[in-house]
Amino acid sequence: MLINKDSLSIYVHIPFCVRKCLYCDFLSFNCDKRAIDDYFVALLTEVKEKSADFRNLQVKSIFFGGGTPSYVDAEHICDTLKCTRENFNVADDAEISIECNPASAIYDKLQAYREAGINRISIGAQSLNDEELARIGRAHNADMFRETFENARRAGFDNINVDIMSALPGQSMDSYMETLSKVVNLNPEHISAYSLIVEEGTPFYDMELDFPDEEEDRRMYHETKRFLSEHGYHRYEISNYSRDGYECYHNKVYWKRGNYLGLGLGASSMVDNIRWKNTEEFNEYLSHESNKKELHSLTKSECMEEFMFLGLRLTSGVCCSDFKAEFGQDIDEVYGKIIEKYIAEGLLIKDGDNLFLSDEGMDVSNTVMADFLLD
Numbered sequence: 160m161l162i163n164k165d166s167l168s169i170y171v172h173i174p175f176c177v178r179k180c181l182y183c184d185f186l187s188f189n190c191d192k193r194a195i196d197d198y199f200v201a202l203l204t205e206v207k208e209k210s211a212d213f214r215n216l217q218v219k220s221i222f223f224g225g226g227t228p229s230y231v232d233a234e235h236i237c238d239t240l241k242c243t244r245e246n247f248n249v250a251d252d253a254e255i256s257i258e259c260n261p262a263s264a265i266y267d268k269l270q271a272y273r274e275a276g277i278n279r280i281s282i283g284a285q286s287l288n289d290e291e292l293a294r295i296g297r298a299h300n301a302d303m304f305r306e307t308f309e310n311a312r313r314a315g316f317d318n319i320n321v322d323i324m325s326a327l328p329g330q331s332m333d334s335y336m337e338t339l340s341k342v343v344n345l346n347p348e349h350i351s352a353y354s355l356i357v358e359e360g361t362p363f364y365d366m367e368l369d370f371p372d373e374e375e376d377r378r379m380y381h382e383t384k385r386f387l388s389e390h391g392y393h394r395y396e397i398s399n400y401s402r403d404g405y406e407c408y409h410n411k412v413y414w415k416r417g418n419y420l421g422l423g424l425g426a427s428s429m430v431d432n433i434r435w436k437n438t439e440e441f442n443e444y445l446s447h448e449s450n451k452k453e454l455h456s457l458t459k460s461e462c463m464e465e466f467m468f469l470g471l472r473l474t475s476g477v478c479c480s481d482f483k484a485e486f487g488q489d490i491d492e493v494y495g496k497i498i499e500k501y502i503a504e505g506l507l508i509k510d511g512d513n514l515f516l517s518d519e520g521m522d523v524s525n526t527v528m529a530d531f532l533l534d
């Protein structure tokens with residue numbers, strides 16, 4: 160997929176959740192109804208204000224993420240989408256996604272999303288084992304997930320992603336595979352399978368927990384690929400799998416360094432190699448004081464680094480002629496030695512114009528990618 164630099168993707172951050180999961184380090188919290196209403200007033204103001212700078216770009220995808228977008232009244236989401244359409248140049252066939260959690264995504268909301276034109280839904284299942292879900296502090300159980308999935312189909316969604324997690328405390332290989340198998344039986348178009356990473360500052364960081372060891376974690380990762388490819392899902396990114404034709408356009412924009420505009424609290428943007436981030440202070444956001452902080456124009460070296468380590472996340476890898484077109488230099492001139500080294504070690508593969516990580520390379524992707532940092 161070619162990402163057109165004359166297009167734009169929009170991310171809308173909804174920072175509210177029913178309660179905080181024990182492993183969560185996303186910008187999210189619980190709030191009363193009044194604060195949520197105030198947030199959407201500020202968000203619509205931001206949509207209108209920012210649109211003036213981007214009318215020349217066609218919007219190819221919109222993603223409502225969080226937090227839990229399905230936690231708030233559907234009206235808020237539908238009004239935000241309507242306002243975005245009125246103010247930006249949104250393509251008729253734009254991919255419009257929303258993240259939902261089973262505890263809050265009731266049928267009426269799903270139906271309202273569909274009617275408003277949202278055409279992709281991402282459901283945070285994480286596990287279909289109730290004990291594992293309780294241990295990580297999720298607000299739903301496996302039955303609630305199944306009901307949400309069925310309701311999404313009934314509401315007309317024919318592009319559904321399910322998020323699952325491995326390496327959870329107390330999780331065995333068998334219970335992980337049971338989750339994977341039950342998810343596949345529902346036949347979603349897309350599956351994201353991430354391994355839990357315990358971040359500093361989360362409750363999990365200070366807890367004594369029984370996590371699968373590194374070897375077990377690796378086995379889960381390998382089994383995910385094997386099992387999903389046997390069931391017709393191809394891996395197109397380190398942790399993302401899809402049926403043919405259902406790769407997520409929006410996420411590929413991030414990995415291919417297309418233009419994206421983040422709206423809402425703490426949302427990040429990158430347009431024409433300039434990065435900025437909205438304030439993370441709720442009251443500051445509500446007062447519209449500072450929605451364009453930390454403006455940073457990326458240097459050529461930073462752009463090259465990102466081109467490599469984001470592009471190598473994709474199984475299709477990076478395209479050498481795209482590198483030359485973007486930076487005016489051959490990829491070998493900049494990275495020749497590193498590329499040669501990893502090809503010799505069997506971690507990178509060069510096939511025609513494409514350079515990508517082998518399966519072994521994907522296993523140690525962090526180490527390989529770190530080598531693409533320039534001094």
Ligand code: SF4
Nearest residue numbers: 176179180183187226
């Ligand atoms: S639902 Fe997601 S964003 Fe909300 S607390 Fe849990 S992990 Fe964090």
